[in-house]
Amino acid sequence: MATFRLAAFEKLLERKPVEVKREADLTSDFYGMLVFDRPKMKKYLSKDSYDAVIDAIDNGTTIDRKLADGVATGMKAWALENGATHYTHWFQPLTDGTAEKHDAFIDHNDMGGVVEAFSGKLLAQQEPDASSFPSGGLRQTFEARGYTAWDVSSPAFIVGQTLCIPTIFISYTGEALDYKAPLLKSLNAIDKAAVAVCQYFDKNVTKVWANLGWEQEYFLVDEALYQARPDLCLTGRTLMGHSSSKDQQLDDHYFGSIPERVGNFMIELENEAYKLGIPCKTRHNEVAPNQYELAPIYEECNLAIDHNLMVMDLLGKVARKHGFRCLLHEKPFAGINGSGKHNNWSLSTNTGVVLYAPGKNPKENMQFLTFVVNAIMAVYKHQDLLRASILNASNSHRLGANEAPPAIMSAFLGTEVNKMLDLIEQSVSEKNMSPEAKTSLKLNIGRIPEILLDNTDRNRTSPFAFTGNRFEFRAVGSSANCASAMIALNSAVANQLIDFKIEVDALIKKGVKKDDAIFQVLKKYIGICKPIRFDGNGYSEEWLAEAAKRGLSNITSVPEALKGYQTDSTKELFAKLGIFDEKELEGRIEVEYEKYMKKIQIEARVLGDLALNHIVPTAVKYQSLLIENVKGLKEIFGDEYKTLAGNRLEIIREISEHISAIKNKVKAMIEARKVANKIEDAHEIAVAYDRNVRPFLNDIRTHIDKLELIIDDEMWPLPKYRELLFNR
Numbered sequence: 001m002a003t004f005r006l007a008a009f010e011k012l013l014e015r016k017p018v019e020v021k022r023e024a025d026l027t028s029d030f031y032g033m034l035v036f037d038r039p040k041m042k043k044y045l046s047k048d049s050y051d052a053v054i055d056a057i058d059n060g061t062t063i064d065r066k067l068a069d070g071v072a073t074g075m076k077a078w079a080l081e082n083g084a085t086h087y088t089h090w091f092q093p094l095t096d097g098t099a100e101k102h103d104a105f106i107d108h109n110d111m112g113g114v115v116e117a118f119s120g121k122l123l124a125q126q127e128p129d130a131s132s133f134p135s136g137g138l139r140q141t142f143e144a145r146g147y148t149a150w151d152v153s154s155p156a157f158i159v160g161q162t163l164c165i166p167t168i169f170i171s172y173t174g175e176a177l178d179y180k181a182p183l184l185k186s187l188n189a190i191d192k193a194a195v196a197v198c199q200y201f202d203k204n205v206t207k208v209w210a211n212l213g214w215e216q217e218y219f220l221v222d223e224a225l226y227q228a229r230p231d232l233c234l235t236g237r238t239l240m241g242h243s244s245s246k247d248q249q250l251d252d253h254y255f256g257s258i259p260e261r262v263g264n265f266m267i268e269l270e271n272e273a274y275k276l277g278i279p280c281k282t283r284h285n286e287v288a289p290n291q292y293e294l295a296p297i298y299e300e301c302n303l304a305i306d307h308n309l310m311v312m313d314l315l316g317k318v319a320r321k322h323g324f325r326c327l328l329h330e331k332p333f334a335g336i337n338g339s340g341k342h343n344n345w346s347l348s349t350n351t352g353v354v355l356y357a358p359g360k361n362p363k364e365n366m367q368f369l370t371f372v373v374n375a376i377m378a379v380y381k382h383q384d385l386l387r388a389s390i391l392n393a394s395n396s397h398r399l400g401a402n403e404a405p406p407a408i409m410s411a412f413l414g415t416e417v418n419k420m421l422d423l424i425e426q427s428v429s430e431k432n433m434s435p436e437a438k439t440s441l442k443l444n445i446g447r448i449p450e451i452l453l454d455n456t457d458r459n460r461t462s463p464f465a466f467t468g469n470r471f472e473f474r475a476v477g478s479s480a481n482c483a484s485a486m487i488a489l490n491s492a493v494a495n496q497l498i499d500f501k502i503e504v505d506a507l508i509k510k511g512v513k514k515d516d517a518i519f520q521v522l523k524k525y526i527g528i529c530k531p532i533r534f535d536g537n538g539y540s541e542e543w544l545a546e547a548a549k550r551g552l553s554n555i556t557s558v559p560e561a562l563k564g565y566q567t568d569s570t571k572e573l574f575a576k577l578g579i580f581d582e583k584e585l586e587g588r589i590e591v592e593y594e595k596y597m598k599k600i601q602i603e604a605r606v607l608g609d610l611a612l613n614h615i616v617p618t619a620v621k622y623q624s625l626l627i628e629n630v631k632g633l634k635e636i637f638g639d640e641y642k643t644l645a646g647n648r649l650e651i652i653r654e655i656s657e658h659i660s661a662i663k664n665k666v667k668a669m670i671e672a673r674k675v676a677n678k679i680e681d682a683h684e685i686a687v688a689y690d691r692n693v694r695p696f697l698n699d700i701r702t703h704i705d706k707l708e709l710i711i712d713d714e715m716w717p718l719p720k721y722r723e724l725l726f727n728r
């Protein structure tokens with residue numbers, strides 16, 4: 001076997017399982033031990049400081065400097081007791097993942113030594129040199145200052161020896177350079193808009209939260225095999241590899257018994273997550289071999305996103321301890337399922353009501369229907385923005401690939417909710433309804449909960465599906481920061497609720513009774529957003545045709561889909577809610593175009609190198625062996641050699657053809673990059689990479705994968721799919 005691949009196997013065979021014990025008998029005994037949560041604040045803070053923090057968390061008030069000093073002192077005391085030596089402002093730049101710069105808790109004392117120090121000022125704000133983070137031209141390098149500011153609503157936590165303080169990241173002139181700042185604005189917008197609408201139904205509602213329950217899918221690959229695949233190391237996915245004879249055909253991995261080594265990994269992962277207060281709930285094998293899923297109990301959206309980022313980090317770290325590498329890429333292997341991150345989203349009130357769960361009486365159910373209709377109306381109006389919010393280079397492999405939601409946005413509601421909407425749509429306005437019709441409608445609306453109980457409709461092909469008490473936004477990719485999708489969704493729904501209230505209020509002003517006004521506007525909306533409702537198979541050819549007839553957009557090209565951030569309706573939406581001004585939005589799109597182009601560029605370079613340095617030389621070597629063999633036959637048998645060599649002659653020819661195809665295509669791909677690189681405009685260069693470079697990736701791969709089948713297994717340099725997918 002080629003040395004690299006062989007060495008990987010030897011390491012693999014020597015691997016010993018890493019035994020892991022549960023941190024304590026009961027999860028509740030150690031849950032949150034590394035989080036500066038409310039009970040710890042109560043213990044370590046003065047009453048004034050504690051009250052100030054709680055008020056800031058619950059009501060968004062600001063904390064004055066003196067009280068912030070008090071918070072910093074308490075936080076420091078707790079952190080030092082728990083082994084922390086450093087602190088960091090932990091933030092979410094527009095790259096993948098999170099960023100941190102550690103500072104030690106030290107300052108000079110006046111006797112030439114140091115003292116552990118941490119002030120309210122350091123807690124509240126830092127000025128990292130931010131010039132190397134992507135900003136889409138918002139912050140020129142000569143004006144490198146950006147600053148991070150404490151997000152009080154997400155608690156500080158300790159990782160290793162570092163106290164991490166969740167922060168937003170903005171430029172010196174106030175533009176958001178991260179995901180968290182706009183997310184918090186969108187959460188504030190939906191709170192205000194939803195409270196105003198809830199007031200029609202219940203005056204006690206004063207606060208509405210968006211909830212998020214994410215389901216994280218991932219692959220585990222043995223570390224040694226991973227290291228022998230430069231494409232996995234550098235791009236997160238395999239750029240070549242013939243499919244394994246057996247992969248997921250037998251459906252024997254999904255929900256199967258968890259392999260021991262993976263089981264140990266999961267226990268340690270959960271230990272670490274529980275210490276950080278992340279409520280991991282579900283773990284199971286996913287559809288593809290070596291693919292798994294982790295889902296926590298849902299939480300408030302901002303906290304849930306922080307927790308997801310922490311888990312993505314933990315997945316990587318814990319995997320390595322167990323001799324694995326965790327792949328978060330949306331499509332690490334061609335031909336088998338990729339990984340997504342369903343975003344289960346709902347709204348809930350300070351009165352304890354989940355607004356997407358049907359209520360107990362007609363009034364509560366009118367509220368339920370109001371929120372459902374406005375949500376799908378928002379999806380209808382902002383389908384292009386929602387698509388832009390989830391699409392990028394890696395997720396584009398998944399969408400439309402018969403395993404993940406298609407690039408057409410639609411909403412699945414299930415038979416019963418659809419029936420309710422149809423009923424409202426077909427009714428005359430409440431005012432003109434006969435008393436009998438009114439009673440029957442109310443009865444029908446009141447019956448929703450019992451109906452939903454046995455409503456087992458499950459549609460896996462819909463990008464936005466109602467699942468009983470929430471919507472699942474399923475198009476989000478496994479490596480994404482959920483904030484991107486959540487900013488879009490929360491903003492779209494907030495804006496929609498504002499519009500709804502304006503229309504209802506206008507009718508009320510004209511003398512229409514409140515209930516009837518709500519009814520009339522809902523009825524109108526149900527008619528308008530009908531095209532977005534689709535319960536059928538989102539993967540079918542018929543849906544493509546039907547969606548086009550309905551006027552829904554269907555965009556698979558990433559640079560084209562990203563334009564969804566630039567439409568008038570998107571600009572207007574974000575400006576109206578104060579989430580992004582035009583400059584910020586432009587900066588953000590530019591970052592996305594650039595990320596797309598760079599990812600394709602990296603893949604093209606890696607594939608080119610591997611093709612020329614690994615594959616072609618191997619093919620030449622094997623071909624030479626065959627040629628030697630044929631020559632020998634000729635020497636011994638003379639003219640009879642042709643019959644004796646049989647299809648070897650054919651194979652020699654085939655190898656030559658593949659080699660020259662690979663060489664020519666790599667050359668053409670390099671030329672295409674050169675041409676594209678001369679383009680200045682961020683969108684245009686992304687388009688050029690999409691149209692003129694990206695197609696070579698598949699094209700070259702096809703030849704390599706054919707060679708993999710022909711060439712002596714012993715000589716093949718890279719671990720094969722069957723090895724990557726079945727070692728655990």
Ligand code: ADP
Pocket residue numbers: 211212213214215282295296297298344345346347354469470
């Ligand atoms: P599925 O059957 O869809 O795979 P999972 O159990 O894997 O479901 O995950 C469902 C996720 O949805 C969990 O994180 C769960 O806490 C979350 N969830 C449940 N109810 C709600 C809700 N009302 N709002 C938001 N998320 C919810």
Ligand code: MG
Pocket residue numbers: 215293295
């Ligand atoms: Mg699940």
